[in-house]
Amino acid sequence: MNAKKAVILVGVALVLFYVITQPTQAGDAVQSLFGWLREGAEAIITFLKNLFA
Numbered sequence: 412m413n414a415k416k417a418v419i420l421v422g423v424a425l426v427l428f429y430v431i432t433q434p435t436q437a438g439d440a441v442q443s444l445f446g447w448l449r450e451g452a453e454a455i456i457t458f459l460k461n462l463f464a
Contacts, residue, residue, distance in 0.1 A: 430437045
């Protein structure tokens, strides 16, 4: 097994452990991530609208 596969496997195992042991905090983290991505997308859209307006 190469190092890249091992790192990915360990990462997936840690994420699953976190989700199983602390589902509320994991859900909050995912919601925060999606909120951050949405705000970033909205900022890019606003920039492009102003650029081409």
